[in-house]
Amino acid sequence: MRGRWLLILAALLLAGAIVVTRTVDNRYVYFAGYGILQYVVLATAWNILGGYTGYVNFGTGGFFALGVYTSVFLIRAVKAPLPVQIVAAGLVAGLLGLGIGYLTLRLRGTFFSISTLALAVVLETIMVNWEYVGGARGTSVIRPAPMVPFDNYPSFLFVVMTLLALGAVATAWLIEHSKIGRGFAAIRDNEEAAECMGVPTLRLKLLATTVSGALMGVAGAPFPYYLTFVDPVSTFNLSYAVNSLAMPMVGGTTSWLGPVIGAILLGTVQQLATVTISSELNLLLVGLVLVAFVVLAPEGILGLVRRLARRGPA
Amino acid sequence: MFSLDLLLNAIVAGVLLGGFYAAVSLGISVTFGLLDVVNIAHPVFVILGAYTAFVLNNAYGLDPLLASLLFVPLFFVIGIGVYQVYYLSFEKKGESSLRGLVFFFGLLFIVEVALLLKFGVDYRLVEAPYIGRSFQIGEVGIAYRLLVPFLVGILMTAAIALFLSRTFYGRAAMGVAQDALALRLMGVDPVRIKTIVFGLGIATASVAGALLIIISPVEPSIGRAYIGRVFAITVLGGLGSIGGTLAAAVILGVAESLTSTFSGPSWSLAVSFGILLLVLAVRPAGLFGR
Numbered sequence: 001m002r003g004r005w006l007l008i009l010a011a012l013l014l015a016g017a018i019v020v021t022r023t024v025d026n027r028y029v030y031f032a033g034y035g036i037l038q039y040v041v042l043a044t045a046w047n048i049l050g051g052y053t054g055y056v057n058f059g060t061g062g063f064f065a066l067g068v069y070t071s072v073f074l075i076r077a078v079k080a081p082l083p084v085q086i087v088a089a090g091l092v093a094g095l096l097g098l099g100i101g102y103l104t105l106r107l108r109g110t111f112f113s114i115s116t117l118a119l120a121v122v123l124e125t126i127m128v129n130w131e132y133v134g135g136a137r138g139t140s141v142i143r144p145a146p147m148v149p150f151d152n153y154p155s156f157l158f159v160v161m162t163l164l165a166l167g168a169v170a171t172a173w174l175i176e177h178s179k180i181g182r183g184f185a186a187i188r189d190n191e192e193a194a195e196c197m198g199v200p201t202l203r204l205k206l207l208a209t210t211v212s213g214a215l216m217g218v219a220g221a222p223f224p225y226y227l228t229f230v231d232p233v234s235t236f237n238l239s240y241a242v243n244s245l246a247m248p249m250v251g252g253t254t255s256w257l258g259p260v261i262g263a264i265l266l267g268t269v270q271q272l273a274t275v276t277i278s279s280e281l282n283l284l285l286v287g288l289v290l291v292a293f294v295v296l297a298p299e300g301i302l303g304l305v306r307r308l309a310r311r312g313p314a
Numbered sequence: 315m316f317s318l319d320l321l322l323n324a325i326v327a328g329v330l331l332g333g334f335y336a337a338v339s340l341g342i343s344v345t346f347g348l349l350d351v352v353n354i355a356h357p358v359f360v361i362l363g364a365y366t367a368f369v370l371n372n373a374y375g376l377d378p379l380l381a382s383l384l385f386v387p388l389f390f391v392i393g394i395g396v397y398q399v400y401y402l403s404f405e406k407k408g409e410s411s412l413r414g415l416v417f418f419f420g421l422l423f424i425v426e427v428a429l430l431l432k433f434g435v436d437y438r439l440v441e442a443p444y445i446g447r448s449f450q451i452g453e454v455g456i457a458y459r460l461l462v463p464f465l466v467g468i469l470m471t472a473a474i475a476l477f478l479s480r481t482f483y484g485r486a487a488m489g490v491a492q493d494a495l496a497l498r499l500m501g502v503d504p505v506r507i508k509t510i511v512f513g514l515g516i517a518t519a520s521v522a523g524a525l526l527i528i529i530s531p532v533e534p535s536i537g538r539a540y541i542g543r544v545f546a547i548t549v550l551g552g553l554g555s556i557g558g559t560l561a562a563a564v565i566l567g568v569a570e571s572l573t574s575t576f577s578g579p580s581w582s583l584a585v586s587f588g589i590l591l592l593v594l595a596v597r598p599a600g601l602f603g604r
Contacts, residue, residue, distance in 0.1 A: 056415045058354075103595045110352045111549070111594055113415055115587075117354065118542030122587040129580055238538070242423050245416060284427040291420035294413050295403045 006173065010166045017162040021155035030158040034226060036267035037161040038219050042240065043247035043259035044168040045215030048175060049208045050245070051253030054188035055109050059116030060244040062123045063093045063213045065235040067220025072133045072230050075141055082160065086221040093217020094210045101209035106202065112209075124236040138231025141224040157222055164222075168215050172256040175211070184208060216244075239283055243270075246290035252302030261301055319453045324575040325568055326454050332567025333464030334529060336471050336560045337522040338540060339547040341515030344474065346545075347554030348491040349508050351400065352415055355422040357540035359516050363389065363523020364438075364532045365429060371440040378440045379466065382524035386517050393516025396421070397509050422537070429534040437531035445528060463525035468560075470518060475556045477514075487511045491554055539583055546590035550600050558602030565589075 021030070042060055050056050057063075067089035074080035074088055100119060104112040128136045143153045150156040175181045183204045186194035195201045224230050243266065251262030266286065273282035297304055338360055345351045363382065370381040404414040444458035478484035486507045489497045494504045526532060547566055551558030566586055574582040593600060 050412070054412050056412055056419075058415075058419055103591055107594060107598050109412075110415070111598070113352075114354065114541070114545045115590065115594065117538075118545065118587045118590055121538055121542055122584045125580060125583045129578075238423065238426075238535075242419075245419065249416060280427055280431050284424060284431065287420050287424040287427060291417060291424065294416050294420060295399070298413055 003173070003177070010170065014159075014162055014166060017159050018149075021150060021159060027152065027154050030154040032271045034154070034158050034161050035271060036264060037158075037165045038223075039243055039247060039263040039267040040165040040260055041161075041168045041219035042216060042244040043251075043263040044165075044172050044256065045212045045219065046244040047248040047253055047256075047259040048172055048215070049212035051248050051258065052175065052181065052184035052188065053205060053208045055105070055205065055208070056113045056245070057116045057209075057212065058113055058241055058245070059120040060216055061236050061238060061240040062116070062120030063096065063216035064220040064223075064240050065120075065127065065232075066093045066096060066123060067217030068223040068230055068235045069127055069133050070217065071221045071224045072139065072141065075224060076132065076139075081144075082222060082225065086164070086218055089217040089221035090214040091217075093220075094214030096217075097209040097211075097213020098206055100213075101206045105205045105209065120236060120241065124232050127232045127236070134230060136232060138229060138233075140229045143225050143228060153225065157226055160222055164218055168218075169256055169260060171211065171215065172259075176256055180204065180207065239286070242283070242286055242290065243267075246286050246293070248300070249290060249293050250300055252300030254299075255302060258300055258302050265301075320575060321572075322454050324571045326456065327460060328568030328571030329564055330456070330460040330464040330567070331529075331571055332560075332564030333467035334460070334522070334525050334563075335467075335543060335547055335567050336563035337463065337467035337518065337525055339544045339551075339559050339563055340470060340474050340556070341518040341522075342544045343548050343551065343554065343556060343559040344478075344487070344518075345512055345515040346548055347552075348478075348487050349511060350491070351397070351405075351508070351512060353418055353512075353515070354415065354541060355396075355418040355425070356515070356519055356544060357537040358422045358425045359389065359392075359519035360523040360526055360540060361429065361532065361534065361537040362425060363520030364527040365433065365523070366520070367524040367527050368438045368440055368532070371442075375441070377442050378524040378528055379442075379462070382521045386520055389520035390513040390517040393513035394509055396516065397512040401505060401508070426534050426537060433534065435533055435535075437533050438527070439531040440527050442528065459528055463529055466521070466525055467563075470521065471556060471560045474514075474518070478556060483507060483510055488554075542583070542586040542590060546586040546593070549598070550589060550593050552600030552602035555600070555602040558600060562601065 024030075042064065046057060046060055070089040070092045071085040074085050080088070100115055101112070104115045127133060133139065146153045146156045150159070175184070183194070183199050186197070186199050187201050187204060191201055220235070223235070227234070247262030247266050248259040249262070250266060251260065252258030266289070270282055270286065273285065293300060299306070338357070341359075342353065342356045345353045345356070363385070366385045367378040367381045370376040370384070371378055376384075400414060400417060404417065444462055446459065448455050448457040450456075476484075478488060486497065486502050489502070490504050490507055497504050497507075543566065547559060547562045550565065551560070551562035566589060569589065570582040570585045573585050
């Protein structure tokens with residue numbers, strides 16, 4: 001029942017995004033909106049693994065950038081259309097997640113986390129050395145003409161990202177409300193006990209790393225057309241890893257709503273802060289917020305609200 | 315392109331680099347291997363040490379090694395403070411895995427951005443009489459800027475090994491690794507042991523920072539490159555094995571040196587990651603693991 005209402009809400013949101021593109025003329029709105037929606041996808045993707053199963057991925061930037069560079073490669077090689085780029089980016093990043101998971105998840109979770117950290121550095125090394133996709137200097141990308149109902153490309157990308165964000169959240173919702181989600185929660189709470197009860201822990205963990213990685217790649221796929229310039233420094237930025245981790249932590253990691261709240265909140269604040277203050281100072285702020293929440297409010301905003309609600313009526 | 319001289323030089327430089335890598339990894343080997351605290355922020359304390367050495371060298375012309383002797387107590391205290399926060403917020407509540415990692419990651423990020431705000435992205439370097447000089451043994455050139463960190467690294471490794479085997483705190487730290495409850499029953503407070511040993515780990519990181527800035531100029535984000543290295547070394551050496559850490563550090567140093575000599579320096583970063591994945595896939599206990 002609740003699922004149907006959410007579906008209607010999603011349709012309304014998408015319609016709203018399209019209406020916005022018909023009425024708002026200021027292109028900065030799309031630029032900023034795209035940035036926030038991109039974080040909705042990344043935070044949701046991170047949370048599918050980190051929040052649901054409890055395995056921390058520090059390499060969001062790496063998976064994201066892999067999606068970006070998959071697109072760059074496809075644009076260079078065959079001038080592939082955007083939907084093909086998105087699917088391919090998801091496949092490549094998902095395979096990477098599967099591979100890393102397969103190698104490290106049979107061991108302690110810590111090793112997975114460390115590997116993802118190192119992975120981002122290595123992927124960056126590869127892209128810096130790979131001249132075909134721009135190397136260290138980067139490469140510019142020419143946008144195709146906008147599709148028919150849209151009069152400029154940024155507004156088209158804005159709607160595409162809205163769709164991707166809705167898709168990511170829907171994936172998280174479906175996982176959460178299925179047997180798989182309960183398996184994930186069992187792994188998070190006590191992996192040994194889950195294994196003993198017959199939960200196929202390794203297979204579930206691999207599923208989580210694959211889906212999570214794929215969504216991160218998908219988030220990166222439209223990026224070349226968004227900035228029209230791609231270089232390793234901007235795509236492998238550590239701020240992706242920090243933000244995609246801080247957003248679920250701030251919102252709350254146990255449900256699909258947490259990362260969405262966190263992404264919209266932190267994303268909006270950062271868009272404003274980047275314009276008004278400096279971007280470094282604003283990254284420092286994200287770091288401080290992250291540590292503050294992890295130490296003081298580990299359940300995030302959702303947890304705080306739940307605690308207040310429990311205390312409220314009594 | 316290939317020549318024996320080049321190979322020999324690369325191996326010697328790699329071994330020297332390995333001594334320095336040992337200095338960087340010692341702290342992790344102890345905190346991660348023995349105390350089971352996954353301090354991924356370790357490299358950032360190395361960078362912090364490097365910048366402290368830079369400031370002291372720049373302002374007072376102090377030798378970086380001498381400077382490190384001065385600031386080591388400070389870093390020891392910082393380490394104690396960090397562990398206290400970590401213990402009270404996570405370990406005590408029994409949720410050390412996920413959130414503890416995130417905590418250290420946040421710490422890493424905050425310090426890196428703070429350094430960026432203070433010093434910018436420029437490379438910083440120190441001046442000392444031995445930097446830039448070298449001597450020859452046959453066809454092999456040995457640079458003092460590599461030799462000095464190598465020697466200090468070996469010295470530090472020996473000191474930590476002695477500390478762990480000969481002193482009360484060291485032995486107790488080994489005990490924490492084996493059975494914290496048994497230690498408690500013997501009347502030893504594992505938290506106090508862990509606090510002091512963690513502080514010591516951060517102290518070694520700061521000295522390694524002084525060594526780092528002797529070897530090459532430093533900018534805030536290069537700490538990240540060391541995350542892969544230190545964990546590759548710690549895992550390859552076998553968690554908690556100090557001798558193993560030194561051996562693994564030398565192996566990685568030589569592997570990186572050969573890679574950068576024969577296929578270009580930009581690839582040397584990939585080596586540590588390759589080793590890390592290989593070890594995790596083939597022999598997670600490491601070369602000298604228990």
